[in-house]
Amino acid sequence: MIEVKDVSFTYPNDVEALHGVSLKIQDGEFVAIMGQNGAGKTTLVKHFNGLLKPTKGEVVVDGVNTTKASVATLSRKVGFVFQNPDHQLFCETVKDEIAFALKNFGFKENTIKKRVTWALNLLDLKKYRKTSPFMLSGGERKRVALASVLAWNPKVIILDEPTIGQDQKQKDRLRQFINQLITQGKTVVIVTHDVEFVAECNPKIVLMANGKILAEGSAKQILTNRYLLTQASIVLPQIAQIFTGLADLGLPIDVINVHEAKKVLLDFMEVNS
Amino acid sequence: MAVIETKGLTYTYPSGTKRALEDVSITIERGEFVVLTGPSGCGKTTLCRCFNGLVPHFYGGKLEGNVLVTGLNVHEHSIYELARHVGLVFQNPENQLFALSVEKDVAFGLENLGVPRDEMKKRVDWALQTTDIEDLRERAPHELSGGQQQRVAIASVLAMQPNVMVLDEPTSFLDPLGAQRIFEVINELNKNLGITVVLVEHRLDLAARYADHVIIMDEGRVMLDGKPREIFGLEKTRLMGIGIPKSTRLYQVLEKSGVHLSKVPITSEEATQILKEVLNRD
Known part of the structure; x- marks a missing residue:
């Protein structure tokens, strides 16, 4: 679905944010791009919908080279939800905000209505339909931004730091919701350093540091590797920390969430009692 | 001794239809490290805005009940006076930073307080050092990454050396090690300088260890108020949607x-x- 071939990117102020990055994201895959602040994560994903074009190398999205397509065309396929919702929201009501892109893409009035209602319900925003996005809390504004992208049903959804400012309930909902998108065959890419969130939703992880890809692998492989994570300024999930501490008792160390931890501990106790 | 005390605080934003705060009564002791948490939209940011008078002086609306901050009644004192005692670090650093360089942003509050030049320089250096952004001194805040901006925002409040620091999700844009470092800094300010800390935070996996008092709000009300171990251990806390x-x-x-x-x-x-x-x- 997305192929990044030896991409380097230099901002106009001469800061080189990506050095020779290559990456393949398959159709229907769920990928978390993790890494320290300034690692180049956001710069990388901005290449996926053509917001940025590589200085060197190329990015191909759904068979289209991003240098040969407009952001508008690419956006139809790749929906991008920004880290800071304020960069995205500007309409007077939540409803108008969600309808805005749909209008721009030329959807029919009837479809727009249906899609807006669907998105409002999906993200539990119905009660704020007629509220100004700027009256809402940070977490709520993020949901509005997400709703407005999902409304046009893109094939690929990029979420830049979706859990920032979100409480646990919303994170749980977001997780279920990402699972739902994956089931529907969408490709989902999240940029995040929320290790606990990632530990619970088990995506493939792409770990970045200093404009390069440091490692790729399963959540279990990456989130239990302290050496790699430290280079990316990430700490182990709490459960992985606990199991690192219990390793000398003969427990496995690749346990990253509460659900698994319970099972492993109960099994261990049963065998040893 | 109580450094912040609210009694029966009830508030509605001028454009709001729903009460943002309802009968909030809390006491924060001098030197405490308080973690204030609750589902998004629960009123925690609004409560913080009462501590330095942004509510009601800036946001308008009618604030019923009482807030005493370092003994000052918020109804009777201006934001300017309260700001000397309470430093507020916002959720979104872009709302706080506006100067052309990081150094100027950090110095801004001190200039306004009329701090002498030498002292100002010392405090700015210290604040930049403590938050580990000395190398960003000459940079324009709007060019920095979210995480770097967050540090600048903290440094500019830190430089004021307030009695109380209120931080509204100050690390939400930072990577975990960066966040941990900021929490360590806040913790040192609390333990070494005795600054009372009110930290609004969802990332309890990282923040819980520093707290000696936890307040949980929901729908404008205080639902739970006590010691971290007791409160996080309650099934009720989790069911309220708190990420224990x-x-x-x-x-x-x-x-x-x-x-x-x-x-x-x-x-x-x-x-x-x-x-x-x-x-x-x-």
Whole structure:
């Protein structure tokens, strides 16, 4: 679905944010791009919908080279939800905000209505339909931004730091919701350093540091590797920390969430009692 | 001694239809490290805005009940006066930064307070050092990454050396090690300088260990108020949608399966230790 071939990117102020990055994201895959602040994560994903074009190398999205397509065309396929919702929201009501892109893409009035209602319900925003996005809390504004992208049903959804400012309930909902998108065959890419969130939703992880890809692998492989994570300024999930501490008792160390931890501990106790 | 005291605080924003705060009565003692949390939209940011008078002086609307901050009644004192005592670090650093360089942003509050030049320079250097952004001194804040901006925002409040620092999700844009470093900094300010800290935070996995007082709000009300270990251990806390530390969650899940542990852990070190007790016993 997305192929990044030896991409380097230099901002106009001469800061080189990506050095020779290559990456393949398959159709229907769920990928978390993790890494320290300034690692180049956001710069990388901005290449996926053509917001940025590589200085060197190329990015191909759904068979289209991003240098040969407009952001508008690419956006139809790749929906991008920004880290800071304020960069995205500007309409007077939540409803108008969600309808805005749909209008721009030329959807029919009837479809727009249906899609807006669907998105409002999906993200539990119905009660704020007629509220100004700027009256809402940070977490709520993020949901509005997400709703407005999902409304046009893109094939690929990029979420830049979706859990920032979100409480646990919303994170749980977001997780279920990402699972739902994956089931529907969408490709989902999240940029995040929320290790606990990632530990619970088990995506493939792409770990970045200093404009390069440091490692790729399963959540279990990456989130239990302290050496790699430290280079990316990430700490182990709490459960992985606990199991690192219990390793000398003969427990496995690749346990990253509460659900698994319970099972492993109960099994261990049963065998040893 | 109480440094912040609210009694029966009730508030509605001028354009709002719903009460943002409802009958909030809390006491924060001098030197405490308070973690204030609750579902998004629960009123925690609004409550923080009362501590330095932004509510009601800037936002308008009618604030019923009383807030005393370092003995000053917020109804009777201006934001300017309260700002000397209470420093507020916002959720979104872009709302706070506006100067052409990081150094100027950090110095801005001090200039306004009329701090002498030498003292100002010292405090700016110290604040930049403490937040580890000395190398960004000459940079324009709007060019920085979210995480770097967050540090600048903290540094500019830090430079004022307030009695109380209120931080509204100050690390939400930072990577975990960066966040941990900021929490360490806040913790040192609290422990070494005795600055009272009110930290609004969802990332309890990282923040819980520093707290000695936890307040949980929902729908404008205070739902729970007490010691971290007691509050995080309650099933009610989790059911309210609070992201309790995973170590605490593991404790709850094991208790339900009939595995009894000696105490409620709130950090992974504690959890490791008490699990070892149980596993070695077998």
